[in-house]
Every structure is written in structure tokens, then in C-alpha cells.
Amino acid sequence: MAHRIDLSSIRNIGIMAHIDAGKTTTTERMLFYTGRVHRMGEVDKGTATMDWMTQEQERGITITSAATACYWRDYTINIIDTPGHVDFTAEVERSLRILDGAIGIFSAVEGVQPQSETVWRQADRYGVPRIAFVNKMDRIGADFARVVKMINQQLGSHAVVIQLPLGSEDSFTGIIDVIQSRAHVYGEGIGDKFLDRPLDEKEYIEAEAFREKLIEKLSEVDDTILEKYLEGNRISAEDIKSSLRKQTIANSLVPVLCGSSFKNKGVQMLLDAVVDYLPSPLDIPPIIGTDLETGQEEAVSTDLDAPFCALACKVATDAYDGKLT
DSSP states (O other): OOOOOOGGGEEEEEEEESTTSSHHHHHHHHHHHTTSOSSOOOTTTTOOTTOOSHHHHHHTSOOSOEEEEEEETTEEEEEEEOOOSGGGHHHHHHHHHHOSEEEEEEETTTBSOHHHHHHHHHHHHHTOOEEEEEEOTTSTTOOHHHHHHHHHHHHOOOEEEOEEEESOGGGOOEEEETTTTEEEEEOSSSSSOEEEEEOOHHHHHHHHHHHHHHHHHHHHHOHHHHHHHHHTOOOOHHHHHHHHHHHHHTTSOEEEEEOBTTTTBSHHHHHHHHHHHSOOGGGSOOEEEEOTTTOOEEEEOOOTTSOOOOOOOOOEEETTTEEEO
């Protein structure tokens, strides 16, 4: 008997950003920490797994969408790495059409840039739930608060901070988990080892203010959280996560995380957020298609027992395998 797939443990996601925000580097780190590759590829050296075309390796940019699968916490994450260059917008649009969820990556220095705005609007059009990752927190001029403000104002999204950077630029050493009230401090090396510690008094006051803001946002859209909030009870991390997952999938909130992919900081927590907040195929509404025989519109839901039905976003020609869809 064939092994039956548990659809709730699948995440079909895309990574979208302006060119040079660190999209392919972030994907490389995700593949490394999930054990999909055993050596981190670098875009600048032309060794990135997802930049498979010779032209991409020579130029250090992503030109076509590439897909791969990796595994994290017993979940399967299918990743599509989309181009960030304005010339390849159609390629991004085709990819977004088939995604269940996405990670929007923003540079902590430049913030919202023209192409990140373009792909964000495309994702709005297709109703793709998102989480935002403020990358390059180690760079000179990194400003986390400014980028969060830009996401809210320029993109019109309700961004909610669930992580805070510990320091910035040269002094960026780790991440504060606002929901759990813990700090993850990284040493040198490949980011596989970090110290998980309680917050000191100053960190706790800052994190608590953001936790309070997050709970207020959730209570505006979630009656269960509102009830607990009005009763004055401390709302548990599990309650916050469960509510935030629902609101992310409903496209009413966008959780914001931070890190530095190139310096190997924050990528494992980003993988956790993909699993915790982005939808499985069971969480998305049915796809509306047209029956070729009757011309009638029909809703196609995600069902393993239904006849095969798929959205194809790409046709590639392979020297050995011929045409692949």
C-alpha cells in the first residue's frame, strides 16, 4: 500500500524580494540547516544551489524560478526561489499564482524597494499569505524599526513584530523572540549553535512592549484573545501563535522576523515561522477553474482522493529528460 501523505505537514512557499536583498542566500541557508545540502553555496561565488543556470552563476542574480524541497520539524517545505530583477516580473507572477504562502525578504538598509513593492502587490492580488524577514541586520545603516514602518506605510500591510534584533550593524549578535520572551545569541561559525537565554531587564521591557502591541492587534480580530485580554490574564505563547497563524493565513496580519542570512543568524527561526504561520494546502480556499466541456466555473478543493488537478507555472526543457512541466 502506498504511503499516504499528510497534507497538513506540507508548506508550499515562495521567496520574493528586490534584487540583492539576500533571497538566494537565505534559501541556501534554509537548505543547509534542513540538511538538504551539506555545504553552503554562495551567490557571489556562483555556487548557489538555486542559481542553476550558467548565466545566473556568472552574474550572481536569479533569472528563473527554481524549486526544491527540504524537511524541518517533520514538515515538508517546497521552496520556489523567484527572480528579484524587474526584467523577470512575469516569471515571479507565474510562481506567485501557485504558492500557498510566501516569505518577503527586505534589506535592513534599503527597506521596501521598487521590485519588492511590485511582487508584494502581485501577492496581494493572489491573496498569498506572507511573513516578512528583515535581512542584513549586520550591515552598516541597518534599521529594523524603519523597515517595519515602511512595510506598514508603503505596502499597506499590518506588519506585527514577533522578533527584535539584539544590536545592529557590527554589534548584531542575535534575536529576541517577542512571543516566548527569550533571546537567541549566536557565536561565530555557521550558525548551527546559539545560546538560548532569558532576557535581561532592559530587553524584557522592550520585548514586553512589542508583545503587548501584538496582543492588541490580535484582539482586534480574534474574540478568544480579546476575552482573555479583557480578563487581564497573561496570554500564553501557544495562544498567540495559534491566533497569529489564523490571521496570517487570513491575510490580515504579517509577522515580521529579522536576521542576517549571510552571517548565519536567524534562519532556523525563519524555518520555524514558515511551519508555524504559513498555510498548508488544506488551509487555502478552493481554486476556481473552468470545466473545458461545459464552460462552467468549478471550485477545486485540495483533496487527495479527487482526480488529479494542478496549476502549472513553468515548462522547462532538459537535455536528458526532455520537456518538464
